[in-house]
Amino acid sequence: MSIEASATMEIETVSSEPKPESNPLPPKPKFEPLKAHEMSDGRVQFRKVSVPPHRYSPLKKYWMDIYTPIYEHMKIDIRMNLKARKVELKTRQDTPDISNLQKCADFVQAFMLGFDVPDAIALLRLDELYVESFEIKDVKTLRGEHLSRAIGRLSGKGGKTKFAIENATKTRIVIADTKIHMLGSFANIKIARDSLCSLILGSPAGKVYSKLRQVSARLAERF
Amino acid sequence: MVTPVEAAVESLRQISTEPPVWLVPKQELSQAVRAASKLLFASLKPHCTKSPFDELLIEGFDAEQIWQQIDLQSQPLLSSLRREVKKFEKHPEEISKLKVDVEGGKKKVLEEIETENVVVNDDDDEDDDIDMDEEDEDEEEEGEEKEKGREEESENEGEEKGGIEDKFLKIKELQEYLEEDEAREFGTNKKKRKAETKKHEEDTEDEEEEGDDEENEDDTDEAEEEEEDELGLFGGDDESDEDDLGNARYEDFFSRKKSKDSEDKAKYRDMLEEDSGSDDEHVDKKVKNQRKDGLSKHEKELDELRSKIEQMEKANLDPKVWTMRGEVTAAQRQKNSALEVDLDFEHNVRPAPVITEEVTASLEDLIKTRISEGLFDDVQKAPTLSSKAPREVKELDDNKSKKGLAEIYEEEFVQKTDPASAPLTFSDELKKEASMLFKKLCLKLDALSHFHFTPKPVVEDMSIQTNVPALAMEEIAPMAVSDAAMLAPEEVFSGKGDIKEEAEMTKADRKKRRANKKRKFKAKAAKRPRANTSVRNSDEGSKV
Numbered sequence: 001m002s003i004e005a006s007a008t009m010e011i012e013t014v015s016s017e018p019k020p021e022s023n024p025l026p027p028k029p030k031f032e033p034l035k036a037h038e039m040s041d042g043r044v045q046f047r048k049v050s051v052p053p054h055r056y057s058p059l060k061k062y063w064m065d066i067y068t069p070i071y072e073h074m075k076i077d078i079r080m081n082l083k084a085r086k087v088e089l090k091t092r093q094d095t096p097d098i099s100n101l102q103k104c105a106d107f108v109q110a111f112m113l114g115f116d117v118p119d120a121i122a123l124l125r126l127d128e129l130y131v132e133s134f135e136i137k138d139v140k141t142l143r144g145e146h147l148s149r150a151i152g153r154l155s156g157k158g159g160k161t162k163f164a165i166e167n168a169t170k171t172r173i174v175i176a177d178t179k180i181h182m183l184g185s186f187a188n189i190k191i192a193r194d195s196l197c198s199l200i201l202g203s204p205a206g207k208v209y210s211k212l213r214q215v216s217a218r219l220a221e222r223f
Numbered sequence: 224m225v226t227p228v229e230a231a232v233e234s235l236r237q238i239s240t241e242p243p244v245w246l247v248p249k250q251e252l253s254q255a256v257r258a259a260s261k262l263l264f265a266s267l268k269p270h271c272t273k274s275p276f277d278e279l280l281i282e283g284f285d286a287e288q289i290w291q292q293i294d295l296q297s298q299p300l301l302s303s304l305r306r307e308v309k310k311f312e313k314h315p316e317e318i319s320k321l322k323v324d325v326e327g328g329k330k331k332v333l334e335e336i337e338t339e340n341v342v343v344n345d346d347d348d349e350d351d352d353i354d355m356d357e358e359d360e361d362e363e364e365e366g367e368e369k370e371k372g373r374e375e376e377s378e379n380e381g382e383e384k385g386g387i388e389d390k391f392l393k394i395k396e397l398q399e400y401l402e403e404d405e406a407r408e409f410g411t412n413k414k415k416r417k418a419e420t421k422k423h424e425e426d427t428e429d430e431e432e433e434g435d436d437e438e439n440e441d442d443t444d445e446a447e448e449e450e451e452d453e454l455g456l457f458g459g460d461d462e463s464d465e466d467d468l469g470n471a472r473y474e475d476f477f478s479r480k481k482s483k484d485s486e487d488k489a490k491y492r493d494m495l496e497e498d499s500g501s502d503d504e505h506v507d508k509k510v511k512n513q514r515k516d517g518l519s520k521h522e523k524e525l526d527e528l529r530s531k532i533e534q535m536e537k538a539n540l541d542p543k544v545w546t547m548r549g550e551v552t553a554a555q556r557q558k559n560s561a562l563e564v565d566l567d568f569e570h571n572v573r574p575a576p577v578i579t580e581e582v583t584a585s586l587e588d589l590i591k592t593r594i595s596e597g598l599f600d601d602v603q604k605a606p607t608l609s610s611k612a613p614r615e616v617k618e619l620d621d622n623k624s625k626k627g628l629a630e631i632y633e634e635e636f637v638q639k640t641d642p643a644s645a646p647l648t649f650s651d652e653l654k655k656e657a658s659m660l661f662k663k664l665c666l667k668l669d670a671l672s673h674f675h676f677t678p679k680p681v682v683e684d685m686s687i688q689t690n691v692p693a694l695a696m697e698e699i700a701p702m703a704v705s706d707a708a709m710l711a712p713e714e715v716f717s718g719k720g721d722i723k724e725e726a727e728m729t730k731a732d733r734k735k736r737r738a739n740k741k742r743k744f745k746a747k748a749a750k751r752p753r754a755n756t757s758v759r760n761s762d763e764g765s766k767v
Contacts, residue, residue: 118626119629160621
């Protein structure tokens, strides 16, 4: 019995022995997600957005509208580098999420592309919004007057075609010479792109309107 | 001796018979002919019982009328004489009887009769009176001779027999008839049959044979006849009968005798040879056709049957008529052959209605009643049940949207999650406006229709009041008198303290004012985030 006990005990002791001998494994560490500030070994994250010359004065005009949401809601430092003509964004210590920086960068980029601040703000608020750009020459090679006419067709008289597309598809469109930028959700961007491409290719506005009507009805039905 | 008849005939003959003479009507010719015809008529009168005329009326009568008289007399005569001639054809012995009694001079006449019988048969349509009268004359003579012959016969028989027979019933004749019939039925030789009967005359036989046949069988037959003449009448007959019937052989029925073939019959036989197939039929036909006196009833029936059978077999061999061929297209039948056949087919189309006055009258009545009732059977559109609620048509807005994109998405999100608190959409506003209008309308209608007055419901509505003189709002015509403002003075300005104009202010006041301003500005500047400036400084510091 004693031997058995001792054996068991030995076993037990054996099993128990190494425990006290070696240090207990530290408890599994719980890492909190890295703050933006601590990423890359504690170095600060930067984003720099260059300012095109034609957006310089609008930037000055709407600076506060841009600055306020970024600094206060997103908790990202923002400044304008006048010499380099860039808007610089930096994470703060209390930046909750690293994606904030990217969102802010996108927001500022959208503004630089030509979108209005209330439209670009949506980028900050919603995740699923994207900005897509393409050129007219991607769709069809047009030169000279044809190009001008295509641009005119795209925007319409007083911009009404563009607005019609925007309202129907819940997107925002910026036509900058030969470049076209669209802001919105993925599906809506697709629809807007289709309409714009058909306009570039030459279909009349009425046709595009009718298609848009159908599409918008379908979109409205879904909700 | 010259009978008036002969005189008349002679006179007629004297008149020239050349046709050209008759072309021009001449008085003397007509008179002579009329006289002659009158005489002939008178001569024939005693033989004709049915004639209504006693004599031929000539004076003042037309040629047509004279002819009609003659016709009336001669028609019944002709038929009776024809009967007599036929009888003589069957029983030439009677002619010989006549001949026996009559003088030999009459032989000539009989020969004439024979020839003229042939003539009679050939020339039927003779318009001249001459031939007619001659025929009448000859036949009349023949009739007289026949009658005489018959009377003698009957006298002979009457002597021999006794009480049973009288002038009507003659057993002899009855027996003869029966024998003839039997002979016809069994197809025995006619010559033998003739031999059975009583008296033959060689001459008649000869004449007959000459008249009808090509061959002569005079000698044997004559011998037989003579023998049988010697025998008793009845007994001889019986024996001859039995001999004939008992001795009936195949040859009697189907003998190949070549007797009595006229040219016509030879031709017919040739035709038969070409057409018919079997030899037996052939032979039969030949035999039968060769028979002079016609066939027995049975034989005739058989002939008919045979011909019918031939016809039918021929029809079967030939290709069928198009009407019997089933489906036939127009190309397979002759042109216009369908017109000749009475076709019967179903008409799928109702035949067009025949428009009569009654039909039109009925239609018009119907129209009138319908118009009066106003029952027009107009087509009414079937009401379409709308299964779905009418979809809201979202109009395309051409204008720049006043809401930012973010706001749009915000609204969407809110609508998804919490539809109640969602801001009103455009359609909702429209609905609201519509309901407002309807309420107003209902109020007015209620006011008009109810006895008890219901005041307007109070709708609290916020509206901006502009500071415009009341009169300007109420009256169009501007009146310079009253400038009473809508707003109360304290609403215009609610200020405190001593308010001085710019000109009134002293230097101290101005300084005071500036100092206040600066204070306020400083306070404002202090409120703005100061961190900005601090960060900038730190950045600048780090850069350096």
